[in-house]
Amino acid sequence: MPRLRVLAGPNANQLTEISTEVNTFRTHRITSDRFDGEVCVHIKGFIGADGNLKESTYFPDSKAGSNRNARQEESGGSSASSVSGDSNGSTSNGSRKGVTWSIQVRGRYLVHGLTMDDVLFGNTFDRPLKLPWGSGAALKFMNFVDPTLEHALDSAQPWALSPLVATMPHFAISTKKGHSHPLATPDGTYVQDDTSQLKNVPSFKNASARRQYFANVSNRQRVHLSKDETITTDFCYGFLSFPEIRLNLPGGISFDLMKYWDGQPVRFVCCERRKDEQSGNGRVKGPGDPFWVVVFEAVFDEDEPVTPDGASVKDDSQLDTEEQKHLQEDID
Secondary structure (H helix, E strand, C coil): CCEEEEEEEEECCEEEECHHHCCCCCCEEEECCCEEEEEEEEECCEECCCCCEECCCCCCCCHHHHHHHHHHHHCCCCCHHHCCCCCCCCCCCCCCCCCCEEEEEEEEECCCCCEHHHEEEEEECCCCCCCCCCHHHHHHHHHHHCCCCEECCCCCCCEEEEEHHHHCCEEEEECCCCCCCCCCCCCCCCCCCECCCCCCCCCCCCHHHHHHHHCCHHHHHCCECCCCCEEEEEEEECCEECCCCEEECCCCCEEEHHHCCCCCCEEEEEEECCHHHCCCCCCCCCCCCEEEEEEEEEECCCCCCECCCCCECCCHHHHHHHHHHCHHHHCC
């Protein structure tokens, strides 16, 4: 079974491995002329380079999180896991129960003239994807989670992107120079939604209300960003499980993603909307210049044959045979 390697940087060509920082609450700095900030990654079931499981108290329903909650209860504190998560493994009220991974980013977006509509987040790939049978159900689920999602997953260089403010489960912004919202801490404090400092924007009772409001392109374009403002986000969900890397959808549908993986890294990209699309109708035609990138790569044991991209050696006929063999297995 492969383990994950995590990298981060200002773009796909300037990446630093941060696997040793995963599940430690330590941050990695990303600095360029476009973005100045830091990233912190947590993955439930993460296996380190030494082959051992690295736990994190970020996850309240993990062993480490349960031990922390027990200590808090003994001392008279509150348990972070006492709040139930929603069906997507993320909550509006602060809990992370059911979450299996988190990419937290805090920083300033330095490009002049940006609006909330111009900062996009999603995934990009360098080569065509070999989508598994049943992927239509996965895409319907993703559009249910994020109605602003647009994609070209059948293109030569696939992508899937949404406006950052409308897609993030947890989003906070500080308009005061030098002030920012805290990232998650080992004691169970998490990134909380906070847009209270934005002018001419209604107050939102939760993240769902914020996402619904900013799903409207006009609402996004009315909010301008300054290089002195700091945005803090936590992209966290529970529909991926590690280390086996399975996609779990509502209704009991589950995919073993490693059966279809061709060696490409999974790139989480925050980028600028293309200049020719700005101030338009909000439709996305593809990724623009990046602000920051976080990459998940699968690393196999040294004795397992791999391609130059790192994938297990399998030709297309083997993959097709496996797809037929596991067709029913994928629908658990």
